[in-house]
Amino acid sequence: MALTRHIHVTTQVEGLHRWPDAGPPDEYLAASHRHLFVASVEISVEHSDRELEINAVARWLTTVLGSFAEPPDRPDGPLDFGAQSCEHLAERLVAAITERYGTHRRVRCTVAEDGILGGGVQWDPDPAEAGQ
Incomplete structure (x- = not known):
């Protein structure tokens, strides 16, 4: 078994979102x-x-996570992520990470509402690129 290394970073931003198509019982x-x-x-x-x-x-x-939202309605208000889900935000973060740091890295990202419930994605590099 080979040793693999990674860094782990957590951040948070206050924001609003909604699920326009929510139906019973979650309307x-x-x-x-x-x-x-x-x-x-x-x-x-x-x-x-x-x-x-x-x-x-x-x-x-x-900074990147905050850039996925609309600015607040008032100077002290929360950002507005609109209809974006946690999974969607995670996909956008992984795309930004691979663009900045390269597609040869494994990237795992989870976005959770209030740090409890959420979703995520994982980017697995092409084995041919992993050695770069």
Whole structure:
């Protein structure tokens, strides 16, 4: 078994979202409602000496997650993620991560509402690219 390494970064942003097509018994989800969207990410790295510096990745990740939302209605209000689900936000984060850090890395991302319930995705690189 080969040793693999990864960094783990978690961030959160306050936001609103809704599920316009929600039906019984969950129709209340059709209305805009607030959550802390907690994104948890693992990104593979080649060595143990800060190949990707976790604090820099965390700051960038927070900015990117927030960029997927509309600005707040008022200066102190929450962001508005519209109809985006946790899975959709996770897919967008993985796309941004692979664009910035390369498609040769394994990336796992979960986005959870209030850190409890959510969804996620995993990017597995093509084995031919994994050695880059």
